[in-house]
Amino acid sequence: MSILRKNKIRSSISPEIIQKYRGLYPGNELICKAPASSLYFHPDGEVVACCLNKGAYAFGKYPAQSIQDLINSPQRKEQKKYIAHDNFSLGCKICEDNIVAENYGGLMARTYSSLKIKFDKIRRIDFELSEFCNLDCIMCERDKSDKKSLYGINFVSELLPLIPNLQYAFFFGGEPFMIPIYYDLWDSIIRLNPACKIIVQTNGNVMNARIERLLLHPGFLVAMSLDSLNDEKYDQIRKNGSLRTFMENFELFNNAMKKKSQTMQISACPMRINWKEIPALVEFCNKNACRIFFNHVEFPDYLNLKNIPSGFLKIIIQYLKSQHRMEGKTDIEAENSRAFSGLLQLLEYWLSQSLVWESQAVKITKHEVYEIMRNSFESSNEHFINEILKDAPGEWLIDERSQSKIKNIDFKNELQSLLNHNITIENIVLKARSLFKLNRLSNIIYE
Numbered sequence: 290m291s292i293l294r295k296n297k298i299r300s301s302i303s304p305e306i307i308q309k310y311r312g313l314y315p316g317n318e319l320i321c322k323a324p325a326s327s328l329y330f331h332p333d334g335e336v337v338a339c340c341l342n343k344g345a346y347a348f349g350k351y352p353a354q355s356i357q358d359l360i361n362s363p364q365r366k367e368q369k370k371y372i373a374h375d376n377f378s379l380g381c382k383i384c385e386d387n388i389v390a391e392n393y394g395g396l397m398a399r400t401y402s403s404l405k406i407k408f409d410k411i412r413r414i415d416f417e418l419s420e421f422c423n424l425d426c427i428m429c430e431r432d433k434s435d436k437k438s439l440y441g442i443n444f445v446s447e448l449l450p451l452i453p454n455l456q457y458a459f460f461f462g463g464e465p466f467m468i469p470i471y472y473d474l475w476d477s478i479i480r481l482n483p484a485c486k487i488i489v490q491t492n493g494n495v496m497n498a499r500i501e502r503l504l505l506h507p508g509f510l511v512a513m514s515l516d517s518l519n520d521e522k523y524d525q526i527r528k529n530g531s532l533r534t535f536m537e538n539f540e541l542f543n544n545a546m547k548k549k550s551q552t553m554q555i556s557a558c559p560m561r562i563n564w565k566e567i568p569a570l571v572e573f574c575n576k577n578a579c580r581i582f583f584n585h586v587e588f589p590d591y592l593n594l595k596n597i598p599s600g601f602l603k604i605i606i607q608y609l610k611s612q613h614r615m616e617g618k619t620d621i622e623a624e625n626s627r628a629f630s631g632l633l634q635l636l637e638y639w640l641s642q643s644l645v646w647e648s649q650a651v652k653i654t655k656h657e658v659y660e661i662m663r664n665s666f667e668s669s670n671e672h673f674i675n676e677i678l679k680d681a682p683g684e685w686l687i688d689e690r691s692q693s694k695i696k697n698i699d700f701k702n703e704l705q706s707l708l709n710h711n712i713t714i715e716n717i718v719l720k721a722r723s724l725f726k727l728n729r730l731s732n733i734i735y736e
């Protein structure tokens with residue numbers, strides 16, 4: 290795709306697709322306002338425009354750079370310029386994919402459309418200041434037991450001048466209600482800018498008197514995460530959580546939202562192990578007048594619906610299509626139906642990508658992999674090889690890039706370096722399975 294020619298930034302998406310999108314969503318000059326008006330603070334200090342930019346394109350790092358330096362950073366100016374030219378190359382590949390797949394319901398860029406862009410003011414800040422959480426969800430690769438945060442009292446003071454201009458402040462974790470600095474920030478925002486909407490994304494497994502008090506503030510809103518309505522599956526996905534506790538708190542939060550004439554959003558992670566529950570989750574949201582949002586799950590790769598064999602994806606799409614109701618009795622139901630359609634469109638797009646990948650992939654046998662690893666590992670590491678190949682079929686598909694990487698990699702040194710970095714054996718096995726493309730075949734559940 291052409292990006293820069295003679296210093297001119299060009300759109301990274303075809304004009305027809307851009308035109309179609311703009312036809313459906315007129316009125317916004319910028320497809321995404323995040324680079325121009327938002328900051329997202331990550332637990333490791335990385336500061337980006339939105340959550341999808343993590344690891345892909347950053348403005349810089351806190352506290353090495355002050356908040357003001359990050360706002361004035363050349364990286365932020367550059368990303369603003371690229372987005373102004375409909376170019377999604379600077380960290381925005383997921384939004385580009387969703388626009389191309391016409392999955393507008395799952396398009397993160399749209400969630401920034403109501404921001405007022407004026408005088409380069411920051412209108413929205415997303416806080417993900419700590420990974421500490423009471424749960425241990427299977428799709429979550431954060432260090433949830435770590436209570437430390439590099440954001441302290443200085444961070445709150447640096448932030449105070451920005452608060453009066455904010456339209457929105459989003460709080461993520463970890464579990465936001467378990468993170469002490471958030472309670473200070475909520476008090477400051479309510480005091481300095483009561484009109485600012487505070488949106489807290491909770492797993493719904495925490496409740497206390499302070500939360501109940503905060504809920505009385507008209508601008509204090511809650512969004513919840515839910516991936517299963519089945520006790521057993523819920524426990525399997527949201528380890529240490531309880532569906533019963535979630536439901537009790539859901540009643541309380543949803544009633545508080547309704548009193549404020551607000552619609553609760555439920556975020557769900559469509560994965561290999563819960564794809565059959567998607568229609569039930571949409572139904573639950575319809576019944577309780579909540580909006581559903583499907584997270585774009587790419588990681589970990591052994592749970593996503595993206596990198597799986599096309600045959601399996603076809604079964605999923607067929608089943609979900611058979612359960613999808615196009616019509617909706619209310620605006621929210623219609624919106625949820627569109628979110629469902631958007632997810633189906635994304636799955637169709639991933640199916641087309643999977644078919645292309647398969648047409649270019651080559652076969653590798655279990656015996657070959659075994660031999661490659663045995664030649665590189667010491668005999669004392671034999672158990673690693675056995676663990677990696679435990680459920681492997683006799684042969685499977687692998688792309689040529691991974692194949693050549695495997696041929697050249699020094700497994701012995703690689704293993705030592707991972708062990709030196711305290712990476713757990715379980716994660717080393719998962720990394721190796723990912724390299725061998727075995728994770729494409731994991732956790733595939735038909736029922």
Ligand code: SF4
Pocket residue numbers: 321322323324338339340341342377380381382383384397398399
């Ligand atoms: S285009 Fe998407 S990925 Fe890029 S900043 Fe906007 S919301 Fe984030």
Ligand code: SF4
Pocket residue numbers: 422423424425426428429431433462463464492
């Ligand atoms: S609730 Fe959120 S932060 Fe906590 S473990 Fe689950 S996904 Fe991770």
